[in-house]
Amino acid sequence: MARGAERRYGEKMARFRHHVFVCENRRPEDDPRGCCACRGSLEVRAALKAELGRRGLKGIVRANASGCLDACAYGPSLVVYPEGVWYGHVTPADVPEIVERHLVGGEPVERLLIHRFMERGPGQPGPGGPPAS
Ligand code: FES
Secondary structure, three states: OOOOHHHHHHHOOOOOOEEEEEEOOOOOOOOOOOOOHHHOHHHHHHHHHHHHHHOOOEOOEEEEEEOOOOOHHHOOOEEEEOOOEEEOOOOHHHHHHHHHHHHHOOOOOHHHEOHHHHOOOOOOOOOOOOOOO
16 A cells, blocks of 8 residues: 555545435245335335435435345334434335435434434444344
């Protein structure tokens, strides 16, 4: 690595202002854990992508499908980085509010937050810490 390269790397701007991961994990119908896809997460991400396009945020906010986020009981669930803000029981109807208030305005949508995930710190099990074994 060239001298000073580490510093320059740390000073680079993030490629996206926000990265939103929407769980699209699907399990069999009889799985007691349920799944986000079974509860409509594909429609949530489709609504999110459409809203980002409508608001001119394509290339600024990225909406990616993810596998299980270990938040199955709250599905459809999603997480917004870099803040690490978790949302649960999200419907397509909630998407414009998440975009307007959080992704544009910087204020998380309180009524949809999964508070217990954001209270955990590094080194503790579950989201926010290392993967549960
Ligand atoms: S199935 Fe979506 S968080 Fe686990």
